[in-house]
Structure formats: structure tokens, C-alpha cells
Amino acid sequence: MIGNERSVAEKMDREDPLSSFRERFYIPTNQAGDEVIYLCGNSLGLQPRATKDALTEELEKWAEQGVEGHFGGSAPWYSYHELLEEPLAELVGAKPSEVVAMNSLTANLHLLMTTFYRPTEDRFKILIEGGAFPSDLYAVQSQARVHGFDPREAIVQVVPRKGERHLRTEDILRAIEVEGDEVALILFGGVNYYTGQFFDLEAITEAGHAAGAKVGFDLAHAAGNVALRLHDWGPDFAAWCSYKYLNSGPGAVAGIFVHERHGESPELPRFAGWWGTDPESRFEMGPTFVPQKGAAGWQLSNAPILSMAALRASLELFSEATMDRLVEKSQRLTGYLSELIDQIPGDHFEVITPKDQKSRGCQVSILAPGRGEALYERLQAADVICDYRRPDVIRIAPVPLYNTFEDVWRFCEILKQSAR
Numbered sequence: 001m002i003g004n005e006r007s008v009a010e011k012m013d014r015e016d017p018l019s020s021f022r023e024r025f026y027i028p029t030n031q032a033g034d035e036v037i038y039l040c041g042n043s044l045g046l047q048p049r050a051t052k053d054a055l056t057e058e059l060e061k062w063a064e065q066g067v068e069g070h071f072g073g074s075a076p077w078y079s080y081h082e083l084l085e086e087p088l089a090e091l092v093g094a095k096p097s098e099v100v101a102m103n104s105l106t107a108n109l110h111l112l113m114t115t116f117y118r119p120t121e122d123r124f125k126i127l128i129e130g131g132a133f134p135s136d137l138y139a140v141q142s143q144a145r146v147h148g149f150d151p152r153e154a155i156v157q158v159v160p161r162k163g164e165r166h167l168r169t170e171d172i173l174r175a176i177e178v179e180g181d182e183v184a185l186i187l188f189g190g191v192n193y194y195t196g197q198f199f200d201l202e203a204i205t206e207a208g209h210a211a212g213a214k215v216g217f218d219l220a221h222a223a224g225n226v227a228l229r230l231h232d233w234g235p236d237f238a239a240w241c242s243y244k245y246l247n248s249g250p251g252a253v254a255g256i257f258v259h260e261r262h263g264e265s266p267e268l269p270r271f272a273g274w275w276g277t278d279p280e281s282r283f284e285m286g287p288t289f290v291p292q293k294g295a296a297g298w299q300l301s302n303a304p305i306l307s308m309a310a311l312r313a314s315l316e317l318f319s320e321a322t323m324d325r326l327v328e329k330s331q332r333l334t335g336y337l338s339e340l341i342d343q344i345p346g347d348h349f350e351v352i353t354p355k356d357q358k359s360r361g362c363q364v365s366i367l368a369p370g371r372g373e374a375l376y377e378r379l380q381a382a383d384v385i386c387d388y389r390r391p392d393v394i395r396i397a398p399v400p401l402y403n404t405f406e407d408v409w410r411f412c413e414i415l416k417q418s419a420r
């Protein structure tokens, strides 16, 4: 059992090899000017100090060069998205040609489902985790409807067993097997936004493919949070947003993964736009769409440079820290949080996030039966920024890039007092 004194937290911070990264972020303050306890990186990651300069650089380029900025300077806008492929690939365990930054998350899910959800009369179902983020549910329901299917028949939600909070992997695999040759697509979250459960993506991919389905993942809560090896695991596609753990600002440009085995197939149906074509011949303005190879062939429009500059500045921090080291710290940080919560006397709270480190990222969801709102108000009054999901769940996410063991310790002290 770990000691619950403040000094233990301070010691862990002193020994933390990643502790200096906190200084590279703006930490929000309260009205008195003191730093708040920010535990909300699962919703909106904090702003890296480098972001402003990265944006200013592009604004100045625009001011000084106008349209010439597309082709001139050190990072010409025409190929700007290519600068992000290497760091994004590192982040999700892919090859650079398998990823690209574009659009927003839900829009990308639709674009990717246009390619990978090709239902037939016999094989038309989409399997999704029960309690998925509503946007994902709306997206799959509307996809089914667009193809002429009734979502009540087409959408299969896999739910936990009675009295349980998480999905057992064996139950997910079983559901895939049971639906078998009626499943066209499995669309699962990587980390569930509500419970924080990190699913066994490799096993799901294997089972999905064995059933003859396509497999895609929504990595909104996984990218930048947990170790991913998309290329090796082999899903057909994935998509994520960049404003949560990727710290790229509200509404930031999102990212996609398309596995190499599809990236080479120009004949795959897709919604096309000029940015999906070969950059060498794009300005010949030909009448026929020929996609370029890789995930880049799914792009529609020229890149939102200001948003991409923010993403680029943020990804530099990830490259420097590396996901391996971040995950290592994250497990210690969240392990510490989970232990301190367990040490609070009484049974005021139930942690509904899996305890097993392989089955969670940094987020811990705390259920406070009958008093969620009151607890949230007390936390807010004590300058804790976290997130509340009606009726009774508080989500806490200590992120390894900028949160400290002391943040976690202070939070748990406040939580303990709120229990009285």
C-alpha cells in the first residue's frame, strides 16, 4: 500500500523524468491567479506554450507572402499535412502512409464508413459497444438508414453482463461470432468515453475479420492516451480527434488511419475531393478522380493550416516525450489515483473504470450514487476542473504530459473531504 502523505506525491514528482513537460503548457488559473487542478485532458487538453508561435508563424507567412505561402518557405501549405504523417504514425503505431490529418472526427467516421460499410441484404449489421459516445451511435444509425436499413435491426450494441460495469473481451468476441455472417462492420471505441475501459483491439480485429466483417475504431479517447499498434493489429480503419489528449485546441483538425492493404486500392469506393489526388498532377485539373496512395487518398479539401500548425506543435511534444515513456508514467499516475481513492474510508464512491492497467488509460470514472451533482459542485468550488456526466459520474483524467502526482494527491484530499 502506498503512503497517503503529501510527501510521497512530492517525491514521485521529483523523481519523474517527464516532470519538466508541465512547464511547456499553460495551466489555467482561478480568480486569485492560482493554478487549478486540471484533470480534464480527456475532454479538452491544455494549450502547449509552443502553439501560439506555431500559429503566428503561419499568420506571418500569410501576411508576408499571401498565396505564395502555398509553395514557398520552410513548411509550404501545399504539403503541410505531410509534416504530420510521421509523428501521427508514431503516435498510433502505423506507417506514415497509413495516416493523415483531416476534417473532424464524426465527419471522418462517415467518410470511412462510406468505404468500409458496404452492406448487403444478408450482411448489413454494425456492431458497436453499448454506451458508445452518442455521436458514434448517431453516425452508425444514419449510415444504416442511408443504405435503406432499419437501425433497430442493423445496429447491435454489445452490453456488459447484468450487474457488471465493463464488457468482457470474451463477450465481445462471442457477440461477433453470434452475429457472424450478418455483420458488415464492427465499429468500436478504443477507450470508452464513459467508463474509461480500453478494449482489446487486437482480439476484436481478429474476431471481426474471422467473421468476414470490416473493423474500425474510434480512438478519440485512445490517441495520445494508450499504446496503440494499429498497423500490426490490422483494423481496416480508425479515426480520432485531436482536442482531447492531443492538446491541439477546441475543434482541432482530426486524424484517420487506413490500413496499408487498402491504401493501395484506388478502386475502393469513397467520397472524393481534389486533395485526395496525387499532388504532382493535382493542378492539371483533370476531369477524373484518381486517388493517391495511402490514407491521404481519403482527403477532400486543402488543409486547415492554422489548425494543423497547432497539431504540429503539440505532436512535437509527444515525439520528444515518446508514447512509451508517457504510458509508463500514466500507469503510475493513474495507479496512484486509484489507490488513493480506494483508501478513502466508507463506500461513498465506486470506481467504474477497470482496475487492470491493460484495460484502461489515464481516465478514472467515479460513480457517486445519488450525489454526483453535489460532488461535482464541491470539486468545482475547490478549483478542480473535471467533467461530470449525469446523473452520478465524475471523470478524472490525470495526463502524464502535464499533471503531477501532487495534483492527484490534492484531488484525493478534496474528494475525501467531500465524502464526509
Ligand SMILES: *Cc1c(COP(=O)(O)O)cnc(C)c1O
Binding pocket: 104, 105, 106, 107, 133, 135, 136, 189, 193, 218, 220, 221, 241
Ligand atoms: C469526443 C468524441 C467525439 C466527438 O466528435 P466530434 O466529431 O469531434 O465532435 C465522437 N466520438 C467519441 C467516441 C468521442 O470521444
